[in-house]
Amino acid sequence: MRNQRAIRVVRVFALSLIVLLWLPATPSTAGTVSQGPTLSQLISYVDASSNLKQGPNVLTSTPTLTQAANDDTATMIPGPCIAFTPAIKALPTTAGTTCAFGDKTATKTLLLFGDSQASMWLPAFNIAGQLLKWKVVFLAKDGCAPWVSPVTKDQGSLACSDWERGEIAVANKLKPQAVVPIGLTLAELSDNQYPSTIQFVGELQSMVKALAPSGAKILLMQEIPQFYPYFTSATPEACLTIHTSSIQSCELTIKQVKAIETTVGLSDVASIDHLATLPIRELFCGKKRCDVFVDSPGESHLIYQDWAHMNATYSTWIGPALSQLLAKYLPA
Secondary structure (H helix, E strand, O other): OHHHHHHHHHHHHHHHHHHHHHOOOOOOHHHHHHHOOOHHHHHHHHHHHOOOOOOOOOOOOEOOHHHHOOOOOHHHOOHHHEEOOOOOOOOOOOHHHHOEEEOOOOOOEEEEEEOHHHHHHHHHHHHHHHHHOOEEEEEEEOOOOOOOOOOEOOOOHHHHHHHHHHHHHHHHHHOOOEEEEEOOOOOOEOOOOOOOHHHHHHHHHHHHHHOHHHOOEEEEEOOOOOOOOOOOOOOHHHHHOOOHHHHHHOOOEHHHHHHOHHHHHHHHHHHHOOOEEEOHHHHOEOOOEEOOEEEEOOEEEEOEOOOOOEOHHHHHHOHHHHHHHHHOOOOO
16 A cells, blocks of 8 residues: 555656646746847848748737737836826936846946836846846836927926936936936927927937936937838838738838938937947848848747837847847946
8 A cells, every 4th residue: 555655656746747847937037038039140030031021920929919019018117217197206216226127236337218218128128237247227207208308299398307307317326337318219399390300419418418427428229110100101010910911011111210300310419429329220120121020930029019119028039139239338
């Protein structure tokens, strides 16, 4: 009887071991870090995908089209570090710890701040920080770009300017080694117009001057290709559904993206103030066209959540590639 019971226990243990070995590993931060492509691999995938004429199967893509629409970063950001409403909100006094991502024990700090454009980059910067051994401190207010801007259509100027001043105050107190301001460059103004290149250059230069006491290296970033309604009626969703059989006719071209007034403005400020600009366009665009999806071996990756934001899954996937790109520009 005792032997039968022992045999039964061994059988149960062996079966449990087999089940454990068969089950896929639970996703973790460490696992996520190693899953994305290298920079050279990603550039190769992006360029090859820009030449494809047929869209992916959006029912089996990563994420699916339905999932992509709700695939944002809201759940990973502590409440004090982000604001969503037009109302005035105080920034956390302990942003250096409360809003820390990446390698939280690192001695070097990068401050990532801005609007929802900064939020969409957080998964990628979180992974890059872990790989490069940098702490990433994050602050954002939805609809409020990091530069001192005129009244926007969606947000009150007082709420935005108050938060922007707060972010710059955090930077000047925290003294990070690098700051990365990211925002929607063509936010509509209260008169339904978009800022001119001259206006945008002025806004950027005001921000650069205000950040001087921080002593940080300012890294500008190229904007991801945006489906701005003023120059295209297309959307990523339409490209992937209505135009999937001729997707190239729907995707944005490099020529269109380079001609945006604020794209020109970013280049002007970088030149005038001798600032580095991260060339992130190569993570989204081939030689002639910008992708709405990227094929890698065995998978199709959707890029966008909506017309102006990449989804959190794509942001996470490109984290290792961003770390290699970022390493070339961060101070030693």
